[in-house]
Amino acid sequence: MAFLTDQGRAQEKVCLGVSSGSTSVSEATTFDAASLTKPFFARYVLELAAAGDLELEEPLAAQVDFAEFGAAPDPRLRLLTPAMVLSHHTGFPNWRPDGSLLRLDATPGETFGYSGEGFQLLLKALQNRRGAPQVLAELEGLLRRLGMTRSSFVDHPDPDRAVAHDPAGNPLPAVPRVKLGAYGNLDTCLDDYVRFVTSTFWGDAAAAVRESMTRPYSEGREGGRTLGWGWWSRSDGQQVLWQNGDNPGFKHLVLVTPSAGEALVVFTNGDAGLAITDAASAWFRAAGVR
Template identity: 35%
Template sequence: MRQGSIGFLVLLLAGFAAHPAAAQDPRDAALAALAREHPKTAIGAALIRGGKVAWSGVAGAQDGKQPATRDTLFNVASLTKPVSAEVVMRLVQAGKVGLDEPIADVWMDPDVAGDPRARRLTPRLALSHQSGFPNWRPQNQRLAFVRDPGTGFGYSGEGYELVARFVQRKLRTDFEDLAEANVFRPLGLANIGYTWRPWMVGRIAIPANGNGFPGTTGPRAIGHWVAADDIYVTVGDYAAFVAAVARGDGLSPELAAERLRSQVAAPGCAKQVPGCPDSVGMALGWQVMTFGRRRLAVHEGGDPGVTALAYFDPDSRDGALVFLSGEGDAPLAMRVIGAVDPQSLVLAGYRAMLKSRAP
C-alpha cells in the first residue's frame, strides 16, 4: 500500500463519528482497518514521545474466538533480548556484575569449557553478539564456536543464554527472579513473564497460519526460561519498558550511553540506496542505526506466526513498537508503523533495504 493511503482511510472513518466526543483515535481506526484485512491476526502498537507512552492500541483476533485487547499477551520472540540485556545492565549498575569480567571465572557451558577461547567471553561480548557462537546449537549436537569471540558480529541466542546463566550462577538467584527484582517491579511491569503464570490464562495471542489457528504450546514451564526468546507481554508493558530505556532509567548517564554505543559493525543494506542507514552496529541489547545526525535503537523479533519490532531515538526519546501474532509479516508491520508513526526513519530504511537487495 502506498504511504498516505492509511491516513486517507483514517479521515474517512473519523468522518462517520456520531459525536465529536465519541470520535475514535485515528490510530485506533487504522489498526481496526488493518485487522479487518487480517482477521486471523492480533495487532498491537504503541507510540512513544519524549520518553513517555503517548498512545497504545490493540485490534484483531486473540485466538480466533475472542478479540485482542489491551490485556492480550503477545509472544514477542527476540524482543526478549533487550529485556534480558536490561537485567544484566542494571546488575552492572549495582556493581554486582562486571561488563568485562570473564564469564568462565564463574561458569561456562560444558560443551565449550575445555576450549581456551571460552576464557575471552564477557557479558559485553555476549550482549553485543560477539560471543562467536551460532544462533542456536544444532539439535542434539554440542555447542561449538563458529568464530573467535570478539572478532566480529554473529547473531546468537546462545550468547544470551550464556550471560543469563552466568549472572544466575554468580548471584545464586534464578534469572527470572533477577528480572522481577531489577526490571519488572522497578518499572511497574505486571504483565510480562518469561514462563507460565496463572494470570496468563485466557490472555495469550495464538499464532495463526494459512490453515487457521494451529494452537501453541504457550509459555514455558516455570523454571525453564529462555533469555533470548519467547517472553510474553502486553503492548502497554513493553511500551513502558522501551520508554524507560529511552529515558535511561536505572542507569548512570555514562552506563546508559555505553549501552547504546555501537560495539561492533552489523549488516545493513546490501548496497547503498537512498534511505539506507549510514551505519549499522550492535550495541548492548539493541541494534543502533545512524541516519546522518540521527540515531535509532532498534530490535526486532520473528517466529512462526509472530512479528515484533521496537525502536526509539536516543536523543529525542521518540519511538514506537508493533506486535503481530497471526498471519502478519514484515510488510504488515510496516503498514502499522505507517499508520502509527508515519515519519519514522524505520519506514524509509525498510524500503531502502528491500531495494538494496533487489537484483
C-alpha cells in the same frame, strides 16, 4: 502497535485483529515476546554492572563450565565476556544443531553474529554466581519495579493471551516453557513494553545503563550493535535502536530514536505480521514518528 513521541509522554496505541477466536486484541493482551526479551535481559545485566555486581569485560570462564553448557573444547571460549554476549559478538551461532555440541563460528569479540546461545550462556553464568532462584526473582522484581504487572518469565494462566497463527491464519499450539530463557521467553503486553522503553530511554534508568544501550559497541557500513540493541542511522542523522521478535506465529518490532524522543512498538500474533513489521521499519527509517 504504539507510537511514542515527546520522550514517551505522548502515546497513540492502535489495536487490530483478534488474540484468539473472536476475542479482540487489546493493549493488555499478553504475547510471547520472543527476542524482545533480549533488551529487557540486557537492562537487568547492565543494572548489575552499574551496581558493581558484574564486570562487563570480565571473562565468563570463572563463572560457567563450558563443557557442562555443551560447548566443544576451544581455548577461545576463555575470551568471552558479558559485553560480547549483549552485543552479539560471542562467535556462537544463533542455535546449535539438535544433539550437537556448541561450536564457535568465529573468535569471540571479532565479528557480529546474532546468538541466543550467548544469552543463555550469560544467564547460566549469572545463575551459577547468584543462584538461579535469585536471578529469576531479580528479573521478576525488575518487571514489577517498571510497572510491568502483566509481564512474567513464569507461566501463569491468562484468559487474554494471544494465540500464535501460521501464514494462513490457522492457530498454532502453545509452546510450553521448559526453562528460563534470556533469549526470548518473556510474556508481555503492549502497555508493559511501552513502560520498559519509556523508562529505559527517558525515565528512571541509570545513566550508565542508558549510555551502554545507546553507545555503539560495533559499527559497520549500515549500523552495528550496542549493549542490548541493534542500531542504524536514519536519513536525518538520528540514531535508531531496534530489536525484532521472531518466533513461530509471533512477529514483533521495536524501534527507538532516543535523542528525538520517539519510538514504535509493534506486536503481532501471526506469521503474516512480518509484512507489518517490515513496512513499519521502512516507514520509521524514512521519517520517524511525526
